[in-house]
Amino acid sequence: MNSAFSYLGEVEPEKGNLIKGLQLIQTREGYVSNDGILAAAEHFGIPAAEVEGVLTFYAQFKRTKPGKYKLSVCDGTACHIKGSTQIRAWVSAELGINDGETTEDGLFSIETVACLGCCSLAPVLSINGRVYGKLDRKSLTKILNEYKAKG
Amino acid sequence: MADIKRIKVGTASCGLAAGAGAVLEALRKQAGSIPVDEAGCMGHCYAEPIVELELTDGTSVFYARVKGTDEAAAAILAQSEEGRFVFPEKRSKLEKLLVTRLAGRINPVSLDEYKANGGFSALEKVFAMTPEQVVDAVKASGLRGRGGAGFPTGMKWSFLAAKKVPDKVQICNADEGDPGAFMDRSMMESVPYQVLEGMLIGAYATGATRLFIYCRAEYPLAIKHLTIAIEEMKKAGLNKLPNREAPLEITIKEGAGAFVCGEETAMIHSLEGKRGTPRFRPPFPTDSGWNTLPTAINNVETFANIPIIFQIGAEAYAAIGTEKSKGTKIFALAGDVKTPGLVEVPMGITLGEIVYDIGGAEPGTVKAVQTGGPSGGCIPASEFGVKIDYDSLGKLGAIMGSGGLIVIGNNRCMVETARYFLNFTRRESCGKCTFCRVGTTRMYEALERITSGKGSMDDIAFLEDIAPKIKKGALCGLGQTAPNPALSTLRYFKNEYLAHVQDHVCEALACPALVDVAIDPAKCIKCKLCVKTCPVGAIDPANNFSVDNAKCTKCNSCIEVCPKKAVSRVRKQSANA
Numbered sequence: 001m002n003s004a005f006s007y008l009g010e011v012e013p014e015k016g017n018l019i020k021g022l023q024l025i026q027t028r029e030g031y032v033s034n035d036g037i038l039a040a041a042e043h044f045g046i047p048a049a050e051v052e053g054v055l056t057f058y059a060q061f062k063r064t065k066p067g068k069y070k071l072s073v074c075d076g077t078a079c080h081i082k083g084s085t086q087i088r089a090w091v092s093a094e095l096g097i098n099d100g101e102t103t104e105d106g107l108f109s110i111e112t113v114a115c116l117g118c119c120s121l122a123p124v125l126s127i128n129g130r131v132y133g134k135l136d137r138k139s140l141t142k143i144l145n146e147y148k149a150k151g
Numbered sequence: 152m153a154d155i156k157r158i159k160v161g162t163a164s165c166g167l168a169a170g171a172g173a174v175l176e177a178l179r180k181q182a183g184s185i186p187v188d189e190a191g192c193m194g195h196c197y198a199e200p201i202v203e204l205e206l207t208d209g210t211s212v213f214y215a216r217v218k219g220t221d222e223a224a225a226a227i228l229a230q231s232e233e234g235r236f237v238f239p240e241k242r243s244k245l246e247k248l249l250v251t252r253l254a255g256r257i258n259p260v261s262l263d264e265y266k267a268n269g270g271f272s273a274l275e276k277v278f279a280m281t282p283e284q285v286v287d288a289v290k291a292s293g294l295r296g297r298g299g300a301g302f303p304t305g306m307k308w309s310f311l312a313a314k315k316v317p318d319k320v321q322i323c324n325a326d327e328g329d330p331g332a333f334m335d336r337s338m339m340e341s342v343p344y345q346v347l348e349g350m351l352i353g354a355y356a357t358g359a360t361r362l363f364i365y366c367r368a369e370y371p372l373a374i375k376h377l378t379i380a381i382e383e384m385k386k387a388g389l390n391k392l393p394n395r396e397a398p399l400e401i402t403i404k405e406g407a408g409a410f411v412c413g414e415e416t417a418m419i420h421s422l423e424g425k426r427g428t429p430r431f432r433p434p435f436p437t438d439s440g441w442n443t444l445p446t447a448i449n450n451v452e453t454f455a456n457i458p459i460i461f462q463i464g465a466e467a468y469a470a471i472g473t474e475k476s477k478g479t480k481i482f483a484l485a486g487d488v489k490t491p492g493l494v495e496v497p498m499g500i501t502l503g504e505i506v507y508d509i510g511g512a513e514p515g516t517v518k519a520v521q522t523g524g525p526s527g528g529c530i531p532a533s534e535f536g537v538k539i540d541y542d543s544l545g546k547l548g549a550i551m552g553s554g555g556l557i558v559i560g561n562n563r564c565m566v567e568t569a570r571y572f573l574n575f576t577r578r579e580s581c582g583k584c585t586f587c588r589v590g591t592t593r594m595y596e597a598l599e600r601i602t603s604g605k606g607s608m609d610d611i612a613f614l615e616d617i618a619p620k621i622k623k624g625a626l627c628g629l630g631q632t633a634p635n636p637a638l639s640t641l642r643y644f645k646n647e648y649l650a651h652v653q654d655h656v657c658e659a660l661a662c663p664a665l666v667d668v669a670i671d672p673a674k675c676i677k678c679k680l681c682v683k684t685c686p687v688g689a690i691d692p693a694n695n696f697s698v699d700n701a702k703c704t705k706c707n708s709c710i711e712v713c714p715k716k717a718v719s720r721v722r723k724q725s726a727n728a
Contacts, residue, residue: 016442018424019407023368044424057426057581058407060368076330077524077557078485080571086707093686093706114410114575115330116369118168119485119557120196120492129371131168137684137711 005039018044022055031062067102067109069127069147071095076115078122087123087135088112094144107151152230153208155185161201161255163192163340164372165333169199173219178202181224191341193255194493198236201255202227213237239490242509247471247497249463249479250455254341254493259376262383265344271389273461277352278393285356286312289457292465293477298324298413298450299523299552300628301476301541310437311357311447320446321359323350323454325366325373326418328410329524330575332555334481335451337493339366339373342455343380347401349454352461354399355392357447361400365418368405377403410525410579414627415440415448417581428581429627450553452481472498476540480554486521487560488512496539503535506558519559519643523552525572525579526632528639529565548639550632564661565644566651570598572636576629587630590621594637603664604723606652615641660720663705667723670696670709674717681709681718700724 007028011021021043025036032040032055041048055061073091075084092098095108102109118124121133125140132143158178162171179187193201198215204227205211214227215236226233257264265271277285290305311319323346327335338346350362366374381401384390390398404422411417412427419441421427440446456478460468469477476498485491488510496505502520506512519529528549530537537543541551559568573595582588594617597610618634618641625631641648650656657665668689670681675696682690689702690709700723710718 015424016422019421020405023405023407054424054426057428058409060406060408077521077555077571078331078491080330081486081557081559081563081568083707089704089706090708113369114328114579115332117327117333117336118165119331119333119483119555120165120199121168122485124168131164133165133168137708 002035002039005036005043008039008043011043013044015044015046018046018051018054019058022051022061026061031065033063064100065102065106067107069108071108071110071125071127072113072116073110073125074114074116074118074123075112076117076119076122078119079115079124082122084123087125087140090137090140091125091144094141107148153206153210155204155228155230156207157205158182158185158187158227159190159203159205159256159258160187161192161199161203162189163255163337164370165196166192166199166201167372169216170219171200174200174202174217174223177219177221177224178227180221181228185228188258190257191255191259192337192493194251194337194495195236195238195490196492197490201236204230239511242490242494245500245504245509246495247479248495249459249471250345250452251338251342251481251493251495253345254337257342259341259343260379260383262344262380262387265342269462270344270458271348273458274348274351274389276461277355282312282356282358282394285352288465289356289460292460292468293472293475294453294456294460294468295476295541296450297452297456297480297553299526299550301551304449304453307437307447307449308353308357310435311359311445314358314437314445316445318361318444319357319359320361320363320441320444321350321353321357322415322418322422322441322446322448323362323364324413324415324418324448324450325364325370326406326413327367327370327451327553328413328579329526329553329555331483331485331521331524331557332553333483334493334554336370336373338451338455338481339370340376343373343376344384345458346451346454347377347380347384349457350401351389351392351399352457353447353449353454355394359447360395360397361441361444362402363422363441364401364403365406365412365422366403368407374403374405409581410575411581411627411629414629417627418448419446426581428583429629431626452554473538473540473543475542476551480539480551482554482556484510484556484558486558487517487563488558498540499538501536501538502530505539505556506535510558512558512560516560517558518561518563519565521549521557521559521568521636522555523550523632523635524555525575526550526628526635527552527555528635529559529568529643530639531643548635548642550635562659562661564602564657564659565640565647566598566657567602567659567661569637569640570595570602573598573633576633580629580633584624584626584630586621586624587626587633590617590625591630591633593617594621594634598637601648601651602657602662604651604655604662605664608652611641611645611648611652656722660722665723666705666720667700668698668703668705668709669719669721670698671717671719672696674715676715676717678714680712680714684708684712
């Protein structure tokens with residue numbers, strides 16, 4: 001196996017653990033590359049096509065390298081009602097990228113997610129798992145500027 | 152003034168998002184020898200971050216919307232009168248805290264604290280009964296599945312118990328995928344032991360040997376707390392059943408972001424490491440489930456109810472609620488209400504009581520609630536007198552669902568709401584069966600045409616024609632319920648559909664294609680903030696601050712930034728002309 005993925009040894013090579021294995025790859029690499037798929041196929045003893053079939057079924061898995069700061073804009077019902085479409089448009093306007101894209105400097109990537117479960121704080125987004133709530137244009141710009149300054 | 156015995160900070164996900172982390176830190180810096188503990192969620196999300204002071208005289212003082220500063224921490228430690236939080240009386244009267252009794256009141260990961268508050272007492276009682284008696288008690292309690300469909304839990308357990316094979320599977324469905332629902336997250340974060348105690352009772356009653364929790368990966372704190380709780384129980388020997396030699400293993404499996412995996416056969420496929428597509432039933436999972444073993448799947452809230460049934464007794468439990476829906480229900484109340492949060496109410500409470508008395512919405516400002524997420528429907532304000540249970544909501548074209556309850560204010564567009572849900576189900580459709588894959592997409596396209604002002608009466612007729620066919624023809628629960636948001640809005644808010652199609656008017660001014668942005672010259676002070684903030688240069692200060700609506704993307708930036716509220720959305724002029 002490609003030695004870069006030797007950490008797959010942490011997961012028992014049972015087929016039921018395939019998703020867990022892919023999650024491990026994504027946690028380590030930030031995404032699942034072609035090499036990652038081949039390594040998983042070898043580890044679990046199933047065809048690469050089947051691995052990719054499973055992988056592409058689930059929204060969690062990324063096939064391209066995300067930015068240093070991963071923005072997840074929530075578009076759950078409560079957030080939608082509270083204007084997440086605007087939030088999403090403003091994020092795009094501020095960063096110049098669309099859903100699933102990464103900024104040229106590799107700093108930011110954005111995705112729209114169904115629900116972060118913080119409905120009472122709607123509208124919300126999360127950056128690398130940290131949730132920011134009750135967003136408006138001003139607070140959004142402030143948050144993004146903080147991350148831009150951090151670099 | 153009594154001394155402070157202990158300080159608790161609500162640090163479930165919504166508390167943390169509101170800034171509880173900084174509050175915890177600030178308090179710990181100054182608290183000296185007073186313990187500062189993390190607690191879960193009390194359900195009053197609007198008041199987060201919440202701090203509770205346990206006093207030596209046995210009473211408690213609460214503070215709401217606490218800031219994470221040294222000054223705020225000092226004021227709380229001095230038991231300042233300012234910022235004290237009193238639980239709203241109206242809400243306290245209507246709520247019945249059974250299942251969430253301990254949520255937010257104890258340290259979620261402390262086994263000792265759970266035990267000190269009656270935890271695992273139900274398990275002890277159960278061990279003195281035979282498995283058959285346990286199943287019968289759950290049947291007698293009248294508990295129905297809290298995941299949404301409302302299947303009687305005791306009956307499901309009896310199916311699994313009847314299988315005389317050595318290996319059986321029990322799965323806890325924690326794949327809370329409905330946008331707008333967070334009951335299960337909160338239970339797992341705040342009282343993980345209660346959920347696990349319910350699972351142990353289930354395993355004892357049904358003879359299940361393999362236990363899984365299928366939790367969505369978006370809930371890292373829930374997974375963390377469950378993992379710690381499982382470890383602690385193992386250490387304390389609580390994973391052993393009296394009728395079993397081998398200790399029970401409870402395995403947490405993380406979902407990977409697929410809504411359809413909340414459907415039981417899809418979840419089983421996912422647990423087997425496959426694509427999460429559902430399959431035709433029968434065979435039902437209790438006959439052939441995970442790796443063909445008999446399998447029963449119950450929801451998080453269902454399991455959290457189980458210990459309560461044995462604590463208070465099945466009869467007392469069955470005395471709560473309506474004739475066919477027993478016990479309480481936890482609702483995630485959000486949307487256009489003043490005080491959103493997690494509320495636990497007895498079945499049979501009215502929708503109006505939840506929206507107006509608990510949520511604090513002003514009567515007249517709300518036009519509907521949406522229950523059951525993408526599988527549910529909208530119920531108009533005129534029906535808010537309905538007593539909530541599984542059957543009454545079904546009659547209104549909605550469903551109980553898992554407990555998401557989104558309040559929709561007068562300024563929201565119902566057609567847009569339906570479009571939103573169909574966009575969700577269309578994307579989450581697994582693609583296996585045609586009715587769902589193609590049907591939801593066609594419905595979405597029709598709704599998209601209507602909300603963008605290009606719809607016709609044919610689109611409305613098409614929606615009414617195809618929706619029942621999808622419900623009938625789809626393979627699984629996702630497809631069978633996907634048309635509900637459109638059907639229920641067509642039933643109660645057809646006038647809005649007609650206004651979009653015939654008059655090209657969106658009364659709520661929500662659909663961008665049907666609105667203009669205008670600046671009121673009487674209010675405008677010519678500060679040019681709007682000009683500076685407009686991303687497309689649609690506002691011309693030289694031309695009396697007129698808005699070029701062909702350029703304008705209706706992003707609302709100018710409306711938000713205007714200090715005089717001179718900018719607003721208005722009905723599209725060209726359409727009226």
